[in-house]
Amino acid sequence: MESLRSDFGSTEAEMRQLHVMMVPWLSKSHIRAFLELAKKLGAHGLKISFLSAPLNIRWIRQQLQPIPEIDLLELPLPSIDGLPEGVESTADLKRGGTFGxxxxxxxxxxKSxxxxxxxxxxxxxxxxxxxGFVERTQRRGLLVTEWAPQLHILAHSSTGAFLNHCGWISVSEGLRFGVPFVTLPLQYEQGLNAKLxxxxLKLGVEVRRNEEDDSFSKEDICRAVCTLMVEEEGRQIRSRVQEISRDLTRNDSQIYRANIQSFVSLIKQKVSCK
Known part of the structure; x- marks a missing residue:
């Protein structure tokens, strides 16, 4: 813990602020999304401690003007055999090592x-x-093992569907670009997002799983894709997603401000109930 450093000092006045700690997944897209949320929460008077590995914090400093409410914290990753020094995000894996x-x-x-x-x-x-997560790769089609430009892919006219684990960032990006979903949740809140x-909302097709062990096969995935892209049910889903996409892009700023205000109110309500 001696290696932990803070960019900003804390005053007594700051300590009286509502304090939120943010620890994004070690991916540039997740860090960027968390950072934008941190800026909005800071603008609403919340104090933010934003934690990541040192090289990621250095990358953030190149984009972020110092904001008193955001306290950038560094915590080095532990040494792992086979993972080269300086690999601190999925984008760094081209230097060596694996996702696993x-x-x-x-x-x-x-543990720190x-x-x-x-x-x-x-x-x-x-x-x-x-x-923990088991890495699997197949020599079929185009396999991207490093960072992928997801927004550019979703915005492309040839993208017809989004096979997705239903993390909320990916869900919101898919909706923004009007891409329907084949839902395949893995962990955490993803199952609830997939059901929603x-x-x-009828904005995607769920990959069916074995009720006994939660397993699925390639045939299950193919069946969901065919339903979405070929059948009448899929046509109706694609139409609804396009309609939501138009609403989101037309009222983007208003919806975004309202969501941030609602989120801040929820945080204050949760803290006051402790």
Whole structure:
């Protein structure tokens, strides 16, 4: 913990602010999204502790003007055999190592948080940390193992559907560009998001799984894709997604401001109930 550094000091006045700690997944797209949210929450008077690995914080400093409410914190990743020094995000994997080794480093990284949380003691924490994941690759089609320009892919006219784990960032990006979903949740809140998308809002098709062990096959995925892209049910889904996309882009600023204000109110309500 001696290596932890802060860009900004804390005054007594700052400590009386509602304090949120943000720990994004080690991906440039996730860091960028968390950072934008941190700016908005800071503008609403919240104090933000924003934690990542040192090279990611250096990357942030190149884009972020110093904001008193955002406290940038560095916490180095532990050394993992096979993972080269300087690999601190998925975009760095081109230098060597594998996604599985980066996940292993993040699993070890989590162990350093206990002392940090005791020292900082935030009111709330927004974190996206792994608990292990098995890497599998196949020599078929185009396989991107590093960072991929997801927004450019979703915006392309030839993109007909989005096979998606239903993390909320990817869901919101898919809706913005009018791309319907084939939902395949893996962990955390993704199952609830998938049910909302496929069952409640009818904006995608769910990959069916074995009820006993939650497994699925390539045939299950093919069936969901065919339903979405060929059948009448899929035509109706695509139409609804396009309609929502038009509404989102037409009222983007107004919806965004309202969502931020609602989120800040929810945070204050949660903290006041402690």
């Amino acid at each position: 080794l980066l996940l292993k480093a993040m699993d070890e990284w989590e 948080f206990e002392a940090l949380l005791e020292r900082i003691s935030p009111d709330l924490m927004a974190a996206a940390l792994p608990h 998308i496929a069952q409640e």
